[in-house]
Every structure is written in C-alpha cells, then in structure tokens.
Amino acid sequence: MPKTAGIILVGNEILSGKIADANAAYLCRELRALGVDVRRISVIPDEISLIAQEVVAFSRAHDVVFTSGGVGPTHDDVTIEGVALAMGVKVARHPMLVSLLERHFRDRLNESHLKMAEIPEGAELVGGETIRFPTVLMGNVYVLPGVPEIFRQKFEAIRERFRDQPIHLNNVFVAIGEGVLADYLNRLLVDFPLLLLGSYPEFSNPEYKVKVTLESRDRGYLDGALTEFLRRLPADALVKVT
Numbered sequence: 001m002p003k004t005a006g007i008i009l010v011g012n013e014i015l016s017g018k019i020a021d022a023n024a025a026y027l028c029r030e031l032r033a034l035g036v037d038v039r040r041i042s043v044i045p046d047e048i049s050l051i052a053q054e055v056v057a058f059s060r061a062h063d064v065v066f067t068s069g070g071v072g073p074t075h076d077d078v079t080i081e082g083v084a085l086a087m088g089v090k091v092a093r094h095p096m097l098v099s100l101l102e103r104h105f106r107d108r109l110n111e112s113h114l115k116m117a118e119i120p121e122g123a124e125l126v127g128g129e130t131i132r133f134p135t136v137l138m139g140n141v142y143v144l145p146g147v148p149e150i151f152r153q154k155f156e157a158i159r160e161r162f163r164d165q166p167i168h169l170n171n172v173f174v175a176i177g178e179g180v181l182a183d184y185l186n187r188l189l190v191d192f193p194l195l196l197l198g199s200y201p202e203f204s205n206p207e208y209k210v211k212v213t214l215e216s217r218d219r220g221y222l223d224g225a226l227t228e229f230l231r232r233l234p235a236d237a238l239v240k241v242t
Contacts, residue, residue: 002217003036003164006058009043010051010070010079011146022148023068030155035164035217036064046070051082059086059141064162069146073112083138084120093117096125100133127157167196168222169215172229173208173239177201181210184232192225194218208239 007027013019021043028038039062044050051070058065070079084091097117105113119125120138128134135154136143142158144151174181178201185197196215202208214229216222230238 003063003162004061005031005036005038005064005066005162006062007038007041008051008054008058008065008067009041009146010046010067010082011043012045012076014043014069015045021068023144023146023151026148026152027066027068027155030159031162032167034159034162035166036162046076046078048078048082048085051079052085055083055086055141059139063140065141067141067143068151071116071143071145073115077115079143080118080120080136083136083141083143086141087120087122087138089121091118092121094119094125097133104132126161127154130157165217167215167217168219169213170222170226171242172212172214172226173241174210174212174233174237175208175239176234176237177209181212184229185212187232188225188229191228192221194221195225 007024009021009024011019011021014021024041028041031038040058042054042058044054051067055065055067067079067083070077070082081091093114094117097119098114101113101117102109116133119136123136123138125134126137126142131153133154135158144154178199181199185199189195189197194216196213198213198215200211200213202211212229214222214226216225226241230241
C-alpha cells in the first residue's frame with residue numbers, strides 16, 4: 001500500500017483571508033511526485049487544544065503528517081505546544097537549537113528568540129545536514145513553518161524520506177465538452193478500472209475545453225490506457241498530450 005499523508009495548516013490569518021496559503025498546494029504536488037497519497041487537509045486556528053486534537057486524529061489516520069505555521073517567536077506561535085499536548089509530553093528547550101540561536105543572534109538573543117528552541121520532549125531534529133535550522137519530527141508528525149520560502153527549503157531537505165512508488169501522469173487536452181466526453185471516459189474506466197481518471201473543464205481557454213488526467217503507479221498500464229483513449233477519441237477532438 002502507498003504511504004498516506006495528512007496536512008494541517010495552522011493560522012488565524014488563513015481562516016480570516018489575510019493570507020492565502022501556498023504550502024498545501026506545493027506539498028500535495030511534491031508528495032504526489034514522490035508517490036505519497038495525500039488524504040486530507042485541515043485548516044485550524046492558533047489554539048493549542050484544537051491543534052492537539054487534530055494532530056492526534058491525523059497521526060492515527062495517516063502514515064505521515066505535516067503541520068504548517070504557528071512556529072516562531074510570537075504569542076500566537078503555539079503549534080509546538082499543540083503537538084506536545086497531542087503526544088502527552090512537555091515542551092523543552094533543545095541544547096542544539098539554543099546553540100544555533102546563540103550563534104545567529106549573539107548579544108541580541110532574547111527570550112522570544114529562545115522560544116524557537118523549544119520542541120516536544122522526545123522529538124527528533126531532522127534535515128539539518130543541508131539547512132541551518134532542522135525540522136522537528138515528533139512520532140510521525142513533521143512540524144514545518146508557515147513562511148512559504150522556508151517551508152519549501154525545509155521540505156526539500158527531507159523530501160527523500162517520503163519517496164514511494166511514483167504516480168505516473170499524462171494530461172490530454174481535448175476540444176470537446178464534458179457532456180460529450182463523459183461517455184468516452186466511462187467506457188475507458190470499464191476497460192481500465194484501476195486508472196485514476198480526472199476531468200477538468202476550462203471555460204476561458206480558447207485552445208481546449210477539457211483537460212483529462214490519466215494516472216497510475218504502473219507505467220505500462222497507463223501507457224495502455226492512454227493509447228486506447230487516444231484511439232477512441234474523435235479525430236478532431238485531440239488538442240495535445242503531455
């Protein structure tokens with residue numbers, strides 16, 4: 001069975017519309033390319049008890065869990081506390097993180113900065129070989145920051161941990177609408193029932209009307225389905241294949 005993942009986005013700013021999240025879409029694309037099946041995304045406010053509830057549920061339901069946001073020196077950065085509560089442990093300062101902060105801030109180091117050295121007791125620090133500040137891993141929960149640039153840097157440092165059997169993808173762009181296309185898709189699924197098939201209409205693109213996605217972990221199976229689908233389409237329906 002492929003690995004499954006859940007994503008928890010923490011932040012009042014997302015729920016209020018002040019910030020548009022970019023991390024979940026990025027992570028879904030990256031994990032899918034690695035062969036990991038993202039099953040659920042949750043957006044919750046900066047509340048310790050609610051974070052803990054969500055982490056408990058996600059941790060039990062998925063092979064890996066990623067949190068985004070609520071990690072930093074300010075009053076509303078409470079994700080670490082929420083993860084610790086979920087796992088039934090206390091929060092403690094990690095000596096290595098304290099040392100990193102001391103080297104970075106020097107005589108400017110204060111108590112707010114030191115909050116970033118706090119992790120749930122028993123947590124691991126991973127991915128620190130290629131970036132200055134490692135990622136906190138508690139059980140199967142990876143705690144990542146909300147700032148997209150740093151989020152991506154941290155994920156890149158640990159991405160190979162999640163590589164599974166990849167999901168192969170082909171996109172077929174067609175010049176017929178979903179009403180006509182539906183019959184071709186339904187018949188294709190009869191012959192290729194294990195195919196992951198998607199249909200996405202485009203109302204403002206003059207080049208095509210629908211993007212069809214065909215996906216499978218079996219490259220040969222996907223190639224067979226694609227060949228058959230293209231063979232069955234009307235000659236003037238196909239725009240391009242990627």
